[in-house]
Every structure is written in structure tokens, then in C-alpha cells.
Amino acid sequence: MFTRLVTKSLWVRRERLLISIIAVMLGAAMVTSLLTISLDIREKMGKELRIYGANLVVLPGEGEYIDQFNATHGSIIGSVPFLYFKAEVNSKKIEFAGADLEAAKKMNPWWHIEGVLPEQEEVLPGINAANKLGLRAGDTLSIGEKSFKVSGILDTGTPDDNRIFIPMETAQQISGKSGATLVQVSVLGDIDDVIKYLENEGYKVKKIRQVAESEKALLDKTQLLMALVAFFVLSAASLSLLCTMITSVLERSREIGLMKALGCGNGRLAAIFLAEAGIMGIAGGILGYFAGLSLAQFIGMEIFDMNVSIKPEIFVLTLLISTMVAAISSLIPIRRAISIDPVVILRGE
């Protein structure tokens, strides 16, 4: 009997029902997409901020050189060993940096190279070093007895402009050293955990504060911003859902009066309406969840070029919120409706 009452009443009013379900769905979609994005934003933005380059420098713990840097930690997304040494060029003391330059350029995407990356027997002077030595791309530079071709000029705006970059093997040949003086490491995630791990491995570790500190502050702010926006939209969506539900129950006061006149108890009446609201909440919530997920996915692809991660908690939360709001918002008008004498309602407006 009860189920028949509920299904019948839903079926008879399908047009009105559709509007209510759409209202629930819209709210749920907003909640889902914003929650998904704001829970994901830290990781996504963190990845974006890695374009600032390395945020850790690893120095040898003992001795002067790191022979092999093999750190395996989930948060380390890149590492480039550098060999720094000073040598005299045209009777001027210049600092050289040997590295796998392709990897270095990848880690520091802002490196601006007028020319190409050097291969064996080629060098890449920073713009200040080049000015000091009067070098241009294509010139030859002699270090000791060997001569090298200048493959390009590096412009970064940082102290790297004073150095001459060369491939690692060439650097080791010229300096007669093996290994690296330091390793630049790019960390995505918990940087303090990585520092602890590397220190246990016997390395000396320094934070590049310019990058590491700013990144943390920026990520905190972004996350706070997204959480606030999500919260506002969530409250607004709940309130507008409340409006729709209230209206939809209010317009049925005649029906309620009739049911009462036929002897339906208050508890039973409330149960019928709550069941209806619950069904609408669940249906709208599920539809809204998937709509919201595709919205979040659209934003993720559009802005970060990445899939958003799907979290089951959000599904549960969305369903919970939509059902609860639907139920609570129908409770208010039901209480009003059942307190009214059926005679008054049925007599007319």
C-alpha cells in the first residue's frame, strides 16, 4: 500500500517531479565537480609549479663528489647531477658546469637558448660569460689545449648566466674529476619526507628556498581558495534546492488535506513525503554525480591536461548531501501542511 502510494504519486506528477530532480541534480553536479577539483588542486597545481625547476640540492655527505646518485623515492620526479669546476679561459677565471644538458633543460623549462644544446666537443656559455669572453654562437673556444664549438648562448637571468655549460663527459675529461659536485632534484609532494630520506642515505641536502617555500605558500592559498569557493557554491546550491522542494510540497496542500480527511495519520503522511524526497534525492544525486564528474574532468583536461582522480568518498558525500537536503527541505513545508485543518484547505483558497 505504502509503496503503491509513493510510486503512484510520483508517476502522476512526473512533470513537476522532473523539475525537482533536475534541481537536485544541478546541486549535486556542482558539489561533485567542485569537491573533485578542490581535493585535486594541490596535486595538479603542484605539478604545474614544477616548471620553476629543482627545489632541492643534494650535496655529497663525505668527500667532495657524488659518484652515483640513485635515489628511489616516489616523490622525486627528476634529478640532474652537475659537476662544477673553475678553469681559466683567455686568462679569465670562469666557472664551468657539466651536466646532462637535455635533462637540465627539461627540469628548467625557462632556459632560453639562442642556438642549440651542445653535443660532444661543444659548449653552451651563459650570456654574461659569453659577453665577457666575446663569444657568439658558432665561435670556437679553447680550454687548455682543446678547442670547442659554441653551440648556443644560454639566457636565464639567474647566476647561471655567468657559467659555461658543457656535457658531463666533457666536463669530467677537462677537470679530471669523476662524479658530480651536486645534484639538482625536483620533488613533487612531501618535500620534508624526501629530505629525511636523502639524509638517511648519507647525503647533505639543501632546500632551494626560493622555489620550495614559495611553492608551499602558493599551494596552501590555492587550496584554501578552492575550498572556500566550493563551500559557497555548496551552500547556495543547497538553499536553492530547499526553495524548489518547499514550493513543490506547498502546492500539494490540497492533496494533504484530502489524505487527512480520508483518515491518514500525520506520521504516515510525513513518511510518504519523506520517501518521495528520498527517492528524488538519490536519483538526482546519482545523475548529478556523473554530470559533475564529467565537468571536473573537462576542467582537468582543459587547464591541467590531466585526468582528475576519482574518489569514492565524493560519491558518498554527494549522495548524502542531496538526500539530506531534499529530506530536510520537504520536512519544513510538510509540518506546516499537516498542522492545517483539512476542512480549511479543502474549502478552497
Place this chain on the structure above:
Amino acid sequence: MFSRLLFSAIQRRKLRIVLAVLAVVMGASIASTLLTISFDINDKMGRELKSYGANILLQPSSEGAFINESELYRMKTIFWRHNIIGYSPYLSDTVKVKDTEIVLSGTYLDEEIRIPGINKTFIGNRKAQEKEATIRTGVKTIASWWKVDGEWPAPGEALVGVTAAEKLGLKQGDLFRAEFGSNNATFKVSGILSTGGDEDGQALVSLKDAQMLFEKQGKVDRVVVSALTKPEPREKIDPSLLPPGEYEIWYCTPYISSIMFQIEEVIDANARPIRQVADNEGKLLNKFEWLMFLITGIAMTTASLGVAAAMNTSIFERKKEIGLMKAIGADGNQIAGLFFAEAVVTGIIGGAIGILIGAVLARMVGIWVFGAIINPSFFSVLISGILSVGIALLGSMLPVKKAVGIEPSIILRGD
């Protein structure tokens, strides 16, 4: 008659009207909050990204030359002077400390610079006069990530980088003697500096002390400038090739290239972008702006649909009333006019309240997240206003059309 009808219709159905207005308030407040934040996000996030440090580097125009310290204030007199957040000049050279060579740099730590009043004439003879002002600037403002164990140095004191301190065996409170040619100076270590960058291997003193030691009074060899900029368009702009109109636009847009150009106009130096900061900033700002606008777009669409649904319901439930009006001789246009007028009133009241709420919310977000006030822009108010009235009208369109077509006899007979 019409206004009395409208007024009494609103009065009789107080609760329903309140609900419809509330729906509009919700929509308008979401729209106005998010729009306000979106329009301002570039500026606010730009300021946040300034924590990555300076984005412009000034170097002497020729090898071996210097920049005059006394000219530097002029960058606060250029067209985009308010976008120059701070600058700090450096004078560096290699000195000998305990027979070890290290780099010693002099810079502003936290200096107050006087900017003399300026008179400027803009297009159309509009005169702008600015009073004499001062700016506090130096590494404390520009390099906020520097960590100092101990005190910032006073004149005669020095900060020593952590690597240099280890190499020289210096601690806070120690004295060291720096020799440069035949000159020498003694500094007290006021603190140990760690940055993770090149400064770790250097010693840092006030600019005056360095100029005295190197005998280069009033000269600096490098200036870093922190400026708020707008992301440059993808194609490279060569200002000398632009036609006059576009040149004017380029000049009056805070691109990093136009700010550098304007600095070079007043200071004898070469300006270059610090690419690590300058290049990335534009990319990130574009992403932030996009993100906010997408979210705003989605939220506004949902809010509009909500408003439309609310309006739909509010007319739907008045079938009987419409039937009665028709029965006593109202024609379709009159009924439609009444409902549209109601929608406009709802939209205006709801929109006004919503915009106010939105302004307060955006302000709160600004204070909580950025520690700065976000003021509603003209456009965000305009768009939210148009949106709330427009959507209320649009949402009524469909049900009004239905209402006009109602056959009075059927409706009045009962359900």
C-alpha cells in the same frame, strides 16, 4: 490598475514570492562572488607569485660600466610605476677573507627611498601630479624566502651564507676582515643566511659598506626589480615594428617587455627578464584565470537553471488565478505583462540582494586567502545584475506561454 494588480499579487503570495526571490538571490550571489574573484585573480595571484622573487634584471649597458644608484628611483616614475613592487641593487666583487676568496655583495636590506614629486602631462593635456613619496625596498621585500639565523645586519655588520660560514669557520658574533686590493674592512657577523642558491657561498653587507670597500661610491653592478606584469601574448612583439596605434596599446599594457622598455628609457642600463620567474609567471596566471572563469561559468549556468526552475514553479501553480482572469476578460498580453513585470521585480530585488551578498563574500575570500580586499568590479556587478533579471524573465517565458493558452472553463471546473 496594472500596478495595483501587480502589487496585490505580490502581497497575497508573500511566501511564494519570498521563495522565488531567494532563488534569484542565490544565483546572483554565486555569480557576483565568483565573477568578482575571477576579475581580480590575476592581480591577487600575481602578487602571490611575486614571492618567487624579482622578474627583471638590470645590468650595466656595457661591459665594465656601472649603473648609478642615484638614477634608480626613476623607475618609480614610469607609466607603470605602481606595478614596480620593489627593487634591490647589488655591488659584488671577490674579496679575501683569511686567505680564502669569497664573493662579497652589498645590497639594500630594507631601505627607505625618496621619490621626488613628479609632474606629468598625459594625452589631452590632463595633468597628473604626484606628491613626493617614499618606497621601502630591499632584499627583505624582494627575497622573502631568505632565512636568517640571527639578526639582519646593521652598517658594519654582515650576513654570511651558510656554506661560506662553514668554509671560513664563522659564527654569529664573530669578526672577519675582508681584503680588497689595498683596502680592507672589518665586519661583524650578525647572522647566517640560507637560501639554497648562490648566496649561500657569499657574504652580504649593506650597499654603502660595499661601495666604500670597493671604492665605487654611488655605483651598482646589478639591480633586480620585482614588477607586476600581465602575461605576454604568445607571438613575440617587436615594438619598433608596431604601427603607432598598436605601439600605444603595447606601451600602456603592463607586459614585462613594455615595463623593461620604460625602465630603459629613464635609467642607463640593460633590462632583461629573469626567465625562471618571468616566463613561468605568465603561464601560471593564465591557468589560474582560466580555472576561475570555468568554475564561474559552470556555477552561473547551474544558478541560472535554478532560477528558471523557481520561476517556472511560481507561475505553474497559479493556473486557477489565470483562468479566472481570462474568464473575466483579460487578454493574453495583459496576463503575460503581469507575469513578466513580476519576474522583473523578483529579478531586481533578488539581484540587488545577491550582488550585495556576493560583494561581502568576495571580500571575505580576499581577506582570508590573500590578506587583501577584493572590491567588486563594475563588470561583475553589471553581469550579475543583467543575469538575474534576464534569467528571471527567461525562466518565466515558457510557463507564461503555457498560461496564456489556458482554457478558463477547463481550469475553473477543477482538477
